[in-house]
Amino acid sequence: MKEHSIEEVVIVGGGTAGWMAAAALSRYLNNGYTIVTLIESEEIGTIGVGEATIPPLINFNAMLGFNENDFVRATQATFKLGIEFVNWGRVGQRYFHPFGEVGHDLQGVNFHQLYLRERERRPLPDISAWSMSRVAAENGKFARPGLQAQFPFNGLRYAFHLDANLYARFLRSFAQAGGVKRIEGKIVDVKLRSEDGFVESVQLADGRTIKGELFIDCSGFRGLLIEQALEAGYEDWTKWLPCDRAVAAACSYKGNPDPFTRATAHQSGWQWRIPLQHRMGNGHVYCSAFISDDEAEQVLVSNLEGELQGDPRRLAFTTGRRKLAWSRNVVSLGLSSGFVEPLESTSIHLVQAGIARLIAMFPDRRFNPLERDEYNRQMQRQFEWVRDFVILHYKAMQRDDSEFWKQCGAMEIPDSLAEKIAQFQNKGRIFFAEGVELFPKQSWIAVMLGQNIAPDDYEPVVDGLDEDKVSHALEQMRKAMLDTANRLPLHGEFIRQCCAAAAPALPTEFAV
Numbered sequence: 001m002k003e004h005s006i007e008e009v010v011i012v013g014g015g016t017a018g019w020m021a022a023a024a025l026s027r028y029l030n031n032g033y034t035i036v037t038l039i040e041s042e043e044i045g046t047i048g049v050g051e052a053t054i055p056p057l058i059n060f061n062a063m064l065g066f067n068e069n070d071f072v073r074a075t076q077a078t079f080k081l082g083i084e085f086v087n088w089g090r091v092g093q094r095y096f097h098p099f100g101e102v103g104h105d106l107q108g109v110n111f112h113q114l115y116l117r118e119r120e121r122r123p124l125p126d127i128s129a130w131s132m133s134r135v136a137a138e139n140g141k142f143a144r145p146g147l148q149a150q151f152p153f154n155g156l157r158y159a160f161h162l163d164a165n166l167y168a169r170f171l172r173s174f175a176q177a178g179g180v181k182r183i184e185g186k187i188v189d190v191k192l193r194s195e196d197g198f199v200e201s202v203q204l205a206d207g208r209t210i211k212g213e214l215f216i217d218c219s220g221f222r223g224l225l226i227e228q229a230l231e232a233g234y235e236d237w238t239k240w241l242p243c244d245r246a247v248a249a250a251c252s253y254k255g256n257p258d259p260f261t262r263a264t265a266h267q268s269g270w271q272w273r274i275p276l277q278h279r280m281g282n283g284h285v286y287c288s289a290f291i292s293d294d295e296a297e298q299v300l301v302s303n304l305e306g307e308l309q310g311d312p313r314r315l316a317f318t319t320g321r322r323k324l325a326w327s328r329n330v331v332s333l334g335l336s337s338g339f340v341e342p343l344e345s346t347s348i349h350l351v352q353a354g355i356a357r358l359i360a361m362f363p364d365r366r367f368n369p370l371e372r373d374e375y376n377r378q379m380q381r382q383f384e385w386v387r388d389f390v391i392l393h394y395k396a397m398q399r400d401d402s403e404f405w406k407q408c409g410a411m412e413i414p415d416s417l418a419e420k421i422a423q424f425q426n427k428g429r430i431f432f433a434e435g436v437e438l439f440p441k442q443s444w445i446a447v448m449l450g451q452n453i454a455p456d457d458y459e460p461v462v463d464g465l466d467e468d469k470v471s472h473a474l475e476q477m478r479k480a481m482l483d484t485a486n487r488l489p490l491h492g493e494f495i496r497q498c499c500a501a502a503a504p505a506l507p508t509e510f511a512v
Helices: 015-028 056-063 068-074 111-121 132-138 164-177 293-302 347-360 369-395 403-410 415-427 441-450 460-464 467-487 491-498
Strands: 008-012 035-040 078-080 082-086 094-098 159-161 181-184 187-192 199-204 209-211 214-217 234-236 245-251 261-266 269-275 280-286 308-316 320-322 330-332
Touching: 008 015, 008 209, 015 035, 015 056, 015 164, 015 347, 056 068, 056 159, 056 347, 068 164, 078 491, 082 132, 094 132, 094 441, 111 441, 111 460, 111 467, 132 467, 164 181, 245 293, 269 293, 280 293, 293 308, 320 369, 330 347, 347 369, 369 403, 369 415, 369 441, 415 441
Parallel strands: 008 035, 008 214, 035 181, 082 261, 214 330
Antiparallel strands: 078 159, 082 094, 187 199, 199 209, 234 320, 245 280, 245 308, 261 269, 269 280
16 A cells, blocks of 8 residues: 555445446445545435446446356346447338447448449448348347357347346445445535645434545436535537437337447337336436427337336436546546437446546646546547447437427537538548547448438449359358347247346336
8 A cells, every 4th residue: 555545435326326336436446545435325215327338338337347147137137239220310211230340341442332332333221230130130140259250140249128227236246355444324414625626525304424535426417415515517518419308118018129329219209118038118308398298208108119117207418528527536427427318329338437547547646637637638539439329329319290200300519429410421431539439430430321421432442352252142141140040049939048137127217
């Protein structure tokens, strides 16, 4: 232990964000002197921030050493190969945003450029027809590709649909076994140090005072420490992402669970459909300026596929991010740090990204501003990348059947997104630092083509490849994927064989 090492970390709030942080810190601060304490109150309901996830969660779980089958079983999860978008672009149109590789480059030429030229020669299906994840999803199939998997199976990527509160419970068991101390209590006051404004302690309703050196705020939208105590400020993105309400409900369903999320656009927002092992998660995200809460709930209930389980739950939010995710000795995670609607299932990932960066830049009691400022820069970029990708879905909508969609189509967008769209419209190019932005090139291409952003041309280098050979190669790729999908088990059968939950659980708290 060094002179300035942090010995007391206090996490304020449980839920998915709080227990993800606690679990990670129990693994990486297992140094014999740092004590991690989590404070949560059963009086305060939690909001699960992601029943649907994206592939990086696999890395987080592996980092903690979780057995994936145990995790799936404990969270009543199913597997997710991508998102199907219905009525986005135009009414009656649907497309698929798959995880993983799409096609195979030929002689160093990007597959999507080959696709753009080929579709000028003949009618072609959506580009996702060359995705192993999409082909498996379309047929209701799933299996994990092993380390030795060959093309095309090695291009399949997956994430999970899970019960966020069961995931928090799973993480809690791990964290407490790793030494994290849980305190039940409601925080009624925050004391700041007079000399520098750092948080010194929090006071509970029963009079107890909990001191700390580093505080992690996972208190939800209210931002008990980061905003109410430190006034970090909030950057409002409503002008780009106008939805500000959601209503959620679970329903029953029968049959083989789809290995994908579905997002269906309605008149004033969109509806999610997320199959878990024993129920279907549903929600309607909408803009209250165009539809009332009661009307939005009726839209959701009337579009359920099974019997309603429990009463629908409502949530109000403002899309945006905390101006300072880390202020003084407080780091915010989850809803305390910001919120982007769950259209691309990024909420849990933003928690994961914040935890990874905190561990990488973990401070000591001197709290060097270099660490704080770099953390804030990186988290700002993470949020803005997600923001731009979600805005793309709204901006690229060609629907004019409601005032809501007309407004979305006409809105001004961030320069960073406008540049991406312009480059793609020119010759189908996507420019950014590979391996840095959250969503890879294939994701941007899937959404742009899926919502009818058609490039004016393709890259000239494509004309250096023989047309007939390229056409034959594309057909061989598709055939290989179909043949592989036919050999895979049904998604539900795969779950039954290795990771089925023992019994249904009652629907837990609202989950986005």
